[in-house]
Amino acid sequence: MTTVAVKPATTKPATMAQALNRAMRDAMAEDPTVHVMGEDVGALGGVFRITDGLAKEFGEDRCTDTPLAEAGILGAAVGMAMYGLRPVVEMQFDAFAYPAFEQLISHVAKMRNRTRGAMPLPITIRVPYGGGIGGVEHHCDSSEAYYVATPGLTVVTPATVEDAYGLLRASIASDDPVIFLEPKRLYWSKSDWSPEAPAAVPGIGEALVRRTGTSATLITYGPSLPVCMEAAEAAREEGWDLEVVDLRSLVPFDEETVVASVRRTGRAVVVHESGGFGGPGAEIAARITERCFHHLEAPVLRVTGFDIPYPPPMLEKYHLPGVDRILDTVARLQWEN
Amino acid sequence: MTVQELPGAGASHRSTPPPAWRPRTDAAPLLPDPEPYRVLGTPAADRLDPELMRRCYAELVRGRRYNAQATALTRQGRLAVYPSTVGQEACEIAAAMVLEEQDWLFPSYRDTLAAVARGLDPVQALTLLRGDWHTGYDPREHRIAPLSTPLATQLPHAVGLAHAARLRGDDVVALAMVGDGGTSEGDFHEAMNFAAVWQAPVVFLVQNNGFAISVPLAKQTAAPTLAHKAVGYGMPGRLVDGNDIAAMHEVLSEAVRRARSGGGPTMIEAVTYRIEAHTNADDATRYRGDAEVEAWKAHDPIDLLERELTARGLLDEAGIKAAKDAAEAMAAALRDGMNAEPVIDPMDLFENVYAQQTGRLREQAAMLRAELDAAEQEEGDGS
Numbered sequence: 001m002t003t004v005a006v007k008p009a010t011t012k013p014a015t016m017a018q019a020l021n022r023a024m025r026d027a028m029a030e031d032p033t034v035h036v037m038g039e040d041v042g043a044l045g046g047v048f049r050i051t052d053g054l055a056k057e058f059g060e061d062r063c064t065d066t067p068l069a070e071a072g073i074l075g076a077a078v079g080m081a082m083y084g085l086r087p088v089v090e091m092q093f094d095a096f097a098y099p100a101f102e103q104l105i106s107h108v109a110k111m112r113n114r115t116r117g118a119m120p121l122p123i124t125i126r127v128p129y130g131g132g133i134g135g136v137e138h139h140c141d142s143s144e145a146y147y148v149a150t151p152g153l154t155v156v157t158p159a160t161v162e163d164a165y166g167l168l169r170a171s172i173a174s175d176d177p178v179i180f181l182e183p184k185r186l187y188w189s190k191s192d193w194s195p196e197a198p199a200a201v202p203g204i205g206e207a208l209v210r211r212t213g214t215s216a217t218l219i220t221y222g223p224s225l226p227v228c229m230e231a232a233e234a235a236r237e238e239g240w241d242l243e244v245v246d247l248r249s250l251v252p253f254d255e256e257t258v259v260a261s262v263r264r265t266g267r268a269v270v271v272h273e274s275g276g277f278g279g280p281g282a283e284i285a286a287r288i289t290e291r292c293f294h295h296l297e298a299p300v301l302r303v304t305g306f307d308i309p310y311p312p313p314m315l316e317k318y319h320l321p322g323v324d325r326i327l328d329t330v331a332r333l334q335w336e337n
Numbered sequence: 338m339t340v341q342e343l344p345g346a347g348a349s350h351r352s353t354p355p356p357a358w359r360p361r362t363d364a365a366p367l368l369p370d371p372e373p374y375r376v377l378g379t380p381a382a383d384r385l386d387p388e389l390m391r392r393c394y395a396e397l398v399r400g401r402r403y404n405a406q407a408t409a410l411t412r413q414g415r416l417a418v419y420p421s422t423v424g425q426e427a428c429e430i431a432a433a434m435v436l437e438e439q440d441w442l443f444p445s446y447r448d449t450l451a452a453v454a455r456g457l458d459p460v461q462a463l464t465l466l467r468g469d470w471h472t473g474y475d476p477r478e479h480r481i482a483p484l485s486t487p488l489a490t491q492l493p494h495a496v497g498l499a500h501a502a503r504l505r506g507d508d509v510v511a512l513a514m515v516g517d518g519g520t521s522e523g524d525f526h527e528a529m530n531f532a533a534v535w536q537a538p539v540v541f542l543v544q545n546n547g548f549a550i551s552v553p554l555a556k557q558t559a560a561p562t563l564a565h566k567a568v569g570y571g572m573p574g575r576l577v578d579g580n581d582i583a584a585m586h587e588v589l590s591e592a593v594r595r596a597r598s599g600g601g602p603t604m605i606e607a608v609t610y611r612i613e614a615h616t617n618a619d620d621a622t623r624y625r626g627d628a629e630v631e632a633w634k635a636h637d638p639i640d641l642l643e644r645e646l647t648a649r650g651l652l653d654e655a656g657i658k659a660a661k662d663a664a665e666a667m668a669a670a671l672r673d674g675m676n677a678e679p680v681i682d683p684m685d686l687f688e689n690v691y692a693q694q695t696g697r698l699r700e701q702a703a704m705l706r707a708e709l710d711a712a713e714q715e716e717g718d719g720s
Contacts, residue, residue: 066531067527069531071524071527072531074493075494075527076494076500079497079501080500082476083501083502083505084505103490112690112692113471113689115472115483116472116685118472118476119483120692152691174692175692176692205695252695253696253697
């Protein structure tokens with residue numbers, strides 16, 4: 001697992017959006033092979049302003065507005081990586097990435113393998129994902145199940161401002177293609193994190209216990225982390241002392257941290273926005289069952305988005321896992337046969 | 338309310354052009370000639386370079402022999418499948434010949450012959466089709482991208498690589514190959530568009546061999562020719578006789594020169610014909626008649642060149658025999674290479690999925706290791 005040392009930044013990133021921007025700026029400044037590309041990433045700075053100022057600072061050859069074509073963007077990035085560049089691709093919105101899936105599945109994920117290691121592809125694919133922003137249809141998908149089901153892809157997702165910086169630096173530094181899922185409803189979340197303070201950031205594949213507890217473990221990632229933290233606070237009133245594990249990386253999956261936590265608490269709930277059937281929670285629950293069977297006091301439960309197409313904005317609050325649904329599920333862990 | 342009655346509708350409104358609009362370019366120079374460009378059998382053949390044409394001849398004969406040998410290996414079960422390029426050798430050979438060492442070739446699954454003509458070991462070129470690994474060579478060493486099975490998906494790679502090379506100030510041209518069916522894919526469109534917008538040093542070679550498996554060109558596209566598609570992207574489209582290696586060499590060379598000098602991409606449609614079936618799994622009699630195949634056989638790329646060169650006294654019996662002997666030697670080496678059982682280590686399955694193996698893969702590798710050890714033990718006990 002790689003650990004990227006954080007270079008002290010001159011300005012303090014106040015939001016996740018700024019931390020991501022800072023990560024790309026620092027990577028581009030340190031390594032001339034890092035190229036940012038995508039639709040609207042140049043003059044506009046991206047529709048979420050994540051690439052703000054990069055074209056101005058590094059020129060249009062380093063931060064390139066491409067034609068509007070996701071397969072072309074990712075396909076061109078493959079060729080650029082074949083020639084030794086490290087492309088950082090923006091997919092604008094989760095559901096806009098689907099036209100690029102053939103490039104992703106058939107080439108990006110497989111190039112290292114099919115060339116027996118002769119041609120790794122160090123491409124970072126930034127995908128703003130998830131709901132909770134009132135976006136219209138096709139702007140709020142949680143597509144992580146597709147990515148984690150594809151061997152060859154690394155899949156990470158930050159939930160904090162600090163991790164946004166650290167994980168993006170680690171992803172750009174990775175010699176493998178990384179799907180970097182950005183929880184778009186956390187773009188404007190603020191942090192008192194100061195880039196001067198921490199010496200290191202997480203390596204890819206390292207989960208973190210965000211809150212220690214003894215009654216049960218909530219396992220989550222990305223946009224659901226703040227919801228789980230809030231639920232854990234609320235659960236204290238009901239006598240539950242919840243531990244919260246932030247996966248940060250879906251592939252590789254830090255099984256050891258999860259297993260150690262569940263063996264301590266004896267109960268587990270997996271929480272994510274994407275649908276439950278065939279979702280990451282199904283895999284995590286299965287692994288916990290395999291490895292913690294004799295430690296479990298109750299079945300592993302899941303709180304996920306419903307198995308429906310992402311709903312319209314006025315209905316999304318019913319779909320997304322919220323504090324109450326998490327607490328109701330935790331209550332079901334009081335397993336009495 | 339009709340359109341004419343709508344407020345603002347009327348002749349004066351319609352005659353006012355939008356302020357900044359104008360066509361970006363004159364389309365005429367980009368349009369292909371109506372007839373495929375030919376050299377052999379025309380007055381243009383007077384300027385043939387004898388040495389170059391003798392090399393072309395030897396390569397064509399070798400290419401035909403390679404096709405025959407690979408097809409025979411399929412029948413012997415040595416290859417899972419082989420998509421033949423009999424009849425298309427001039428396209429394959431010319432594509433490889435016009436590239437400099439630092440240039441890159443982006444072949445499709447049918448273009449093993451182009452890879453071999455570029456200098457790739459024939460056995461290495463066939464690992465995909467033999468089945469012992471997907472890509473049997475280091476793409477960087479040979480500057481040949483892995484043979485791409487998904488159609489047209491390698492074209493954006495060619496654009497990206499050529500673009501990256503130009504950003505780095507390197508003199509590199511990428512030549513990407515695709516079939517007529519592949520031009521219907523979205524990636525063909527996106528690659529052409531990116532290449533033209535970026536003015537990338539890329540040459541797109543479309544081999545129109547008449548059929549996408551069984552579907553004829555008329556059911557593939559309504560365009561006048563495939564070369565016409567280039568105009569819509571703002572790059573020149575060239576129509577050329579794909580069985581005429583002198584014409585292919587000339588048109589491809591010109592496109593490579595243009596790309597190298599910063600002139601941007603070119604799309605070339607080579608009109609040719611797939612004499613054999615799509616693969617050994619295909620029954621071509623279901624979708625085309627013998628008469629058509631025979632007519633194309635009369636326009637064979639090797640015969641065309643041989644007739645021209647012998648008529649001009651540039652090739653004699655000794656030259657023909659020398660080409661055949663060299664081709665036989667290649668075929669014998671290919672047979673030997675393919676008859677040697679490939680060394681396969683099942684544990685390779687878990688290598689090169691990621692730079693660092695994940696815990697999950699380590700577990701699965703241990704499971705297979707145990708199964709292999711148990712099988713070996715059993716074999717040992719049994720003997």
